[in-house]
Amino acid sequence: MYAVLTAIVEPGFFTSEPVRTALIIGAGAALVSGAVGIFTVIRGQSFAGHALADVSSTGGSAAFLLGINPLLGFLGMALAAALGMELADSRRIRERDLVTGIALGAGLGLSALFLYFDVTSRSTTGAAVTVMFGSMFAIPSSIITLASSTGLLTLAAVVALYRPLLISSLEPDLAAVLGIPARLIGLLYLWVLALAVALSAMTVGAVLSTALLIGPAATALRLVNRPALAMVLAGLFGLVATWGGILLAYDSFYWTPGHGWPVSFFIVLLIFMFYLASVHIRSFGRI
Numbered sequence: 001m002y003a004v005l006t007a008i009v010e011p012g013f014f015t016s017e018p019v020r021t022a023l024i025i026g027a028g029a030a031l032v033s034g035a036v037g038i039f040t041v042i043r044g045q046s047f048a049g050h051a052l053a054d055v056s057s058t059g060g061s062a063a064f065l066l067g068i069n070p071l072l073g074f075l076g077m078a079l080a081a082a083l084g085m086e087l088a089d090s091r092r093i094r095e096r097d098l099v100t101g102i103a104l105g106a107g108l109g110l111s112a113l114f115l116y117f118d119v120t121s122r123s124t125t126g127a128a129v130t131v132m133f134g135s136m137f138a139i140p141s142s143i144i145t146l147a148s149s150t151g152l153l154t155l156a157a158v159v160a161l162y163r164p165l166l167i168s169s170l171e172p173d174l175a176a177v178l179g180i181p182a183r184l185i186g187l188l189y190l191w192v193l194a195l196a197v198a199l200s201a202m203t204v205g206a207v208l209s210t211a212l213l214i215g216p217a218a219t220a221l222r223l224v225n226r227p228a229l230a231m232v233l234a235g236l237f238g239l240v241a242t243w244g245g246i247l248l249a250y251d252s253f254y255w256t257p258g259h260g261w262p263v264s265f266f267i268v269l270l271i272f273m274f275y276l277a278s279v280h281i282r283s284f285g286r287i
Helices: 002-009 017-042 046-066 070-087 093-121 125-131 141-171 171-178 182-204 209-223 227-255 264-285
Strands: none
Touching: 017 046, 017 141, 017 182, 017 209, 017 227, 046 070, 046 093, 046 182, 046 209, 070 141, 070 182, 125 171, 141 171, 141 182, 141 227, 171 182, 182 209, 182 264, 209 227, 227 264
């Protein structure tokens, strides 16, 4: 057993502080994204999740420019964008997607401006890669407390909203009969989604965070019919992909000394492999 472990894990993995920080932050992002991602897929709002992730990059790039906690930037901009998208009051899908697309374009434009200032005024040449594609081994340990608190708050909100959110997502007419405030539930869901994508943006970057949000959830929903069980499975798939990606990225420093491969690449690759596997497993029937 020890020989197998040493063959898979390169020396120093378990004693490295950047690795421990990445494992903790990544685990929180994976579990939260798995739970929220189920409702994102059920409600058909994958585009909204992608837009919020990209818009959150505006806050992340601004945080680098101002020299503050980047997670605060991601969270603040994602929450503001979610509020703006809901207040647009676009009930028809076409209008809702139009508002989402406009918010996405505006957010990416501001991100480009802030990242330009990062490079020209602060010489933070790695800001663009960190914000857009993630840099998990560069996450400071000081972020752990805020990230953990945000993750626990988001999971608690999902549990509290579970029943009304599920009913309003699957049976809008029944929700109206039961007196469930669909508009309020929609706003709260978008805020929960904003928290989830902000956390995932800190791990795999704003551009690829949708993969962590949608991939494990879509995989779980291919395997099981029960939303609660799907949330557990999605969190598990995301956790395995995230921790596996961190391990492979760490090991890659020994494959090409001094030039490790991006963590986000391995995470997205593993998520894609899980989804492909679920396509074949589904032929045996859902649970």
